[in-house]
Amino acid sequence: MSRTLSFGLVRVRQIAKEPIHTINTSAYSTGTVSVTNGSVTVTGSGTAWLTTAKAGQTFHIAAGRYYHILSINSDTSITLVEAYAGTTASGAAYTITGGATTNGSVIDNLNEAQRECVSELTQFDENHFTVTGTISYVSGTETYALPTTNGVVKTIINVTRTDLTSKKQLHPIPYQAKFKYYAPSGISNVDNTEEKYYINGSNIGIIPVPTVSATNNITIDYVPVLADMTVDASTFTVYDDYIDWVCYIAAAKMTTDQGVIAERERLKSVALRTIGQRQVQESRSVINNDEDCYY
Numbered sequence: 001m002s003r004t005l006s007f008g009l010v011r012v013r014q015i016a017k018e019p020i021h022t023i024n025t026s027a028y029s030t031g032t033v034s035v036t037n038g039s040v041t042v043t044g045s046g047t048a049w050l051t052t053a054k055a056g057q058t059f060h061i062a063a064g065r066y067y068h069i070l071s072i073n074s075d076t077s078i079t080l081v082e083a084y085a086g087t088t089a090s091g092a093a094y095t096i097t098g099g100a101t102t103n104g105s106v107i108d109n110l111n112e113a114q115r116e117c118v119s120e121l122t123q124f125d126e127n128h129f130t131v132t133g134t135i136s137y138v139s140g141t142e143t144y145a146l147p148t149t150n151g152v153v154k155t156i157i158n159v160t161r162t163d164l165t166s167k168k169q170l171h172p173i174p175y176q177a178k179f180k181y182y183a184p185s186g187i188s189n190v191d192n193t194e195e196k197y198y199i200n201g202s203n204i205g206i207i208p209v210p211t212v213s214a215t216n217n218i219t220i221d222y223v224p225v226l227a228d229m230t231v232d233a234s235t236f237t238v239y240d241d242y243i244d245w246v247c248y249i250a251a252a253k254m255t256t257d258q259g260v261i262a263e264r265e266r267l268k269s270v271a272l273r274t275i276g277q278r279q280v281q282e283s284r285s286v287i288n289n290d291e292d293c294y295y
Contacts, residue, residue: 003236003243005229008110009103011244015251015260018101027097028052034090035061040083044076045091053078053096058104061086061094065230068104069096101254111228113249117238118226120268124275129223129237130157134216135204137163143205144218151224152202159197159204163217170197170218173207181207242271 031046042059049072059067059080068081097103121128133147146153159170173181175198198205204220226237236243245267252264 003240004232005107005110005234005236006232008229008236008243008247008250009106011247012106012110012250012254013101015247015263016101016254017257018254027095029093029095032091033061033094035084035086035088035092037086037088038083040070040080042078042080042084042094044078048075049078049096050075054098056102057096057098058102059094059096060103061089061092063231063233066104066107068102106250106254107229109250109253110246113246113253114229114236114238115226116249117242117246117271120272121238121242121275122223124272126155126157126223127221128275130221131224133220133222135218135220136216137206137210137212137214137218139211139213140209142207142209143200143203146199146202146204147220147222151227153220153222154225155223156199156220157223158219158221160219160221161195161217162219163214168195170195170206172196173198175200175205178205178207182209241274245271 028049030048030052031044033047034043034045053069053072055069055071057069059069059078064086067084070079070081072078118129131150133149133153135144135147138144156172159172161168161170171194173196178198181196193208196207198207206218228234229236236246238246245264248260248264248267252261
């Protein structure tokens with residue numbers, strides 16, 4: 001997962017047969033700009049945007065996000081589609097790019113393509129993108145914020161308590177049914193007590209309510225919400241083996257070239273076949289209790 005958004009931008013244009021020079025020749029960067037965090041307004045100094053830029057193109061400050069331009073108001077004023085999310089600055093260098101497809105549109109396509117790729121892969125192997133987070137019991141506290149260290153929780157795979165003699169798996173219940181599982185007064189959640197969890201928004205609830213405090217004693221395995229790539233240094237979430245597939249998915253949104261579409265489908269087949277083979281191999285790696293070894 002070392003490839004960056006910068007690589008993806010170039011690769012998609014290569015696949016779609018839109019040479020990168022078509023962007024460079026139409027780029028405009030004369031003058032400087034002032035931007036304010038949270039504002040959609042970009043103010044120029046020494047700029048001539050009425051004749052050099054147009055709505056739909058892409059505005060970019062080095063190392064920052066790419067923004068779609070909503071309108072050109074004057075030679076020195078631009079309105080962005082989204083509010084500027086970077087640090088307030090003045091006298092900053094910038095670029096406005098066009099081309100057959102703007103950088104902003106290619107990035108949108110790449111992010112959508114990566115989501116499609118991840119969705120396909122997780123249908124075959126939900127653990128493929130699983131990460132881990134922890135929470136800590138506080139005596140008398142029922143609900144806890146879900147972990148975000150490795151991304152916002154999208155789908156929970158497993159919840160395990162690790163501070164007991166033996167690890168204990170917690171089982172999910174619907175939030176609406178939690179009152180059915182409250183323990184009578186005096187029952188403590190120890191080794192032989194069945195514990196359950198429910199999800200309510202961005203929180204996890206534990207039933208029965210913990211009667212002990214412990215640090216990082218609950219491990220949550222989960223699939224995180226896929227974060228969009230927004231800046232040049234952003235890295236792909238998928239493994240490098242799948243990045244070309246992602247780029248072909250994105251490129252197919254920009255062209256009707258049947259060769260591109262066919263290669264997109266071929267790469268998809270290869271990726272899903274690879275996952276299937278991996279699952280078969282992993283299923284053979286089981287413990288033989290008689291010989292105390294691994295196959």
